[in-house]
Amino acid sequence: METISVILLLLLAVVLSGALARMLPIVLPLPLVQIGFGALIASFANFRVELDPQVFFLLFLPPLLFLDGWRIPKDGLFRDKGTILELAFGLVVFTVIGVGFFIHWIIPSMPLAVAFALAAVLSPTDPIAVSAIAARVPIPKRLMHVLEGESLLNDASGLVCMRFAVAAALTGTFSFTSALGTFLWVASGGIAIGIAVTWGASLANRWVARRFGDEAGSQVLVSLLIPFAAYLLAEELHCSGILAAVAAGMTMSYVERLGQSLVAARMRGGAVWDMVQFAANGIIFVLLGEQIPQIVAAAAESHGAIWMIVYVLAITLALAILRFLWVWTSLRFTLFRAARKGKAVMLPSWRLIAAASLAGVRGAITLAGVLTLPLALTDGSPFPARDLAIFLAAGVIVMSLVAASVGLPRLLKGLELPPEPSHQEEEDQARIAAAEAAIKAIERTQHELGLGRSDADLYVDASVRIMELYRQRIDGHLQTGEEAELTRRIDEIERQLRLAGLRAERDEIFQYARTRRLSDEVARKLVRELDLLEARFATG
Template sequence: MVHETVVLSFILLSVIVALAILATRLRIPYPILLVIGGILLGFLPNLPDIHLDPNLIFVAFLPPLIFTSAWFTSWRDFRESLRPILLQAVGLVLLTMLLVAWVLHTIHPDLPWSVAFILGAVVSPTDTVAAGTVIKNFRLPHRLTTVIEGESLVNDATALVAYRFALAAALSGTFSPGAAALQFVLVSVGGVLIGLIIAWPVTWLYQRIDDATSEIVISLLTPYAAYLFAEALQLSGVLSCVAAGLFLGQRSATLLSANTRLQAGAFWNVAVFLLNGFIFMLIGLQLPDIIAALSGMPFLTLLGHAVLICLAVIVIRLIWCVASTAIAKMLSRLIPSFQPITRWRSALLIGWSGMRGGISLATALSIPLTLPNGAAFPGRDVVIFLTFSVILATLELQALTLSPLIRLLHLGEKHTSGNEYRVAVRTILEAALQRIEELQNEEWVPKDVAMALHRRYEKRIQDLRMFRYKWKGSQPSLERPKAIGRFYYEILHAKRLAAIDLRDSGSISDEIFHAIEHDIDLEEAQFHRGKMP
């Protein structure tokens, strides 16, 4: 058994890597090929059955993926875009649940309303993993990316609470809207508080540990602690991970050493790729079992129902995004402070970015097999099939057409990234020059090193003013390592503080901040390897 599992894991991992390389060559998001590859693998003869345990998604895969996504989310952009994010994550999710339930009950009147609401809740949230993985392939304006990814981080809480109440209604036959609304507030607020409570001792640990390996292990344990603790209290594990990730990510510049950030970045890049790869591959592998469970129903009927549900999910989102933007624009004429966050072109793209993924399928698979009286749960196989159809349609159709849509709408990032980066680097270099001038008369400072760095930074500032950013060559290691190390630490510390000030004041985005932070980290690592940064 263990040998078969290892061999199967090796095969899946090999296919994941091969398809990811092919996706890079074809310049398409790799989840598209991974789902197709999983479907094809699932129909191969003699391949062992691979059943997706919902707990594998919820407990093993979801916490670290949500946590890392929140870690690198710009808190400034997230806060400024909170209104559209919450409108999407709460309003759109509830509307989608209601209308999808109505469509399913219309085409499948023999199914109870509670089962129809279960499907609506299952397919209503966009997927954090799918949205983040697909969107990062395109250069979109920061605000647009923040709304799409922020919505996918938050809307799972709404959908999972709605799912729990729809499932309870199916099992017990009762439903209370007031109780549902109260539980939603308690679950959401409680989940956020648990995430912050978990993040506080982690911050304390980071401040007292200077070991890259231990700090990386702590970063791996944190999302699981946040998720499991919240779920044990019947609160939102998803929002707990989001809160912990946002809190720690905003403070990582001062909590983690340069060495830790560089090593952690490499570790998490690989970990996120593997987790994403297995999720999308496992989604595709479920299709044979899903079809087999519905062998008694006419295929064309199933296909027709799937098309209608997929159209409903896609059209509802498009109408909501465009309409909410138009309403916000009208309100801005009456209330000047109420400015729309997005324009109609951006709203159209947000509406077309509603990819569903592993969370929806895991939720559908978690529907119990039987009712309390022992009877089979009505429509369970139909709900799972329709959920898979929505995932397949949104991932394959929408993700494949995002690139031409972005070009058609002229929404590629055209602006200020380059200028913003150059201005930020120049400000940081000027802070370093000021610190050099403050320290150069100190007895412990090597004068030749101070002069060399001063000339180098002045040259880089001059290059930036000429819209060039090139710095080639390196100088050999110098003697007096303690004095030189202390001196370089002071300079790099001044640059890092200047970068943090620019980020915290809102002068630069978190994306630019992380790019500059990476440069400073590399500069420090290069010095530790014996080279002049």
């Protein structure tokens, strides 16, 4: 009963912290507000959430990594794959080695293997936190795509590196050759398992749907189970469950493109996954805030409070410097290769490089990873410097959030950026092709429905009216110059008028329901239809 109460309290804290973040007179990133709210809970509630590290890892990481892989824009990922791979793998190794030795140097009492584990868990970045911070000043889309791609892959590479460092701390030995072979196995096996689980679940679901029918709820539930299935199967086969979850998510995006899931499943699934992401990220940050007082107390017993702050500032600064050096060097190398190929290159402003470096905010994955450090060594003795490592990770998360929230808006404000490529032409072509396909389908269906009927002329009249709407769309998208701009303005005016009409319809239906002139069941059905139409025109 106590566990259920704690879970409900954490969910309530996530909701209240979101409302508080919107009410504050100053704009603060939501993760910072959630951390503060968690600390406030700890000051009033006399409990501490104790979670088994492996259970914590299983609960939070697979769905978050799966969703990142599912929703990341694939075109941006493949377009900037070179830059993303350099950041996601090269920078992670650079960070683990550089920051690992640095942590061991400034804190000699922390074993080198534990320092490497801490550096590895600090290497993943969190684009969700960056998006919240940069709400006041939009981040360039291409830079955001690079940060998202980097975060997706460095989550996996950083946590895999942490796994090897923890193994070295537990056994006291480390072999580079053995580690390389193990890494190839756990990486390739994890990726293969993630792909296989998603494809297998999709094929099985499709087979059942064809023979016995399907329902939206079961499809949504299957999508929720896939990341856990991929993670657990990979771990059972001694592969990387982290990479399995990421690969499963990326595969799901390709399965989704087949268009074989129910419309209701897609709509409900999107809402369910948004809730899962919001709740999981929020609970992680609230838990961080709730545990900060105990973490500080435990770590300060062996190190003075002043030194603890110094350690956090020094590690945060070291991470920022290494990231800036890597981004600057990587960019120079990329421009050099482009120039050798005869491409026109433009050196970006130092402010953009600094923004890309400052955007390396640590967040939910770092906290989830560091909390999975083992409680004890193989001989039963306490894991060395575990509380200190958790405190340092928590401090770096907070400091990186504060530094980015202060620095990013200033670096990006008024920054001259290259124009983003327009996708209007390909969007118009897709809309034209879709409208032409709709006209053909209407003609075919009209012939099939009206064949041999005495009222066939009604089917002809109805199909003519619908096809005329599609032909108007095609004509509008084929226009160029001033005519195209005028058509878009008319479409925008029509969209606003449709939205006004739909909202008036809904208000009237609610009025009928309140005065009992309409049953609740019929009212819900009509409001749902209007909501779907409004969602279509609101994003049109």
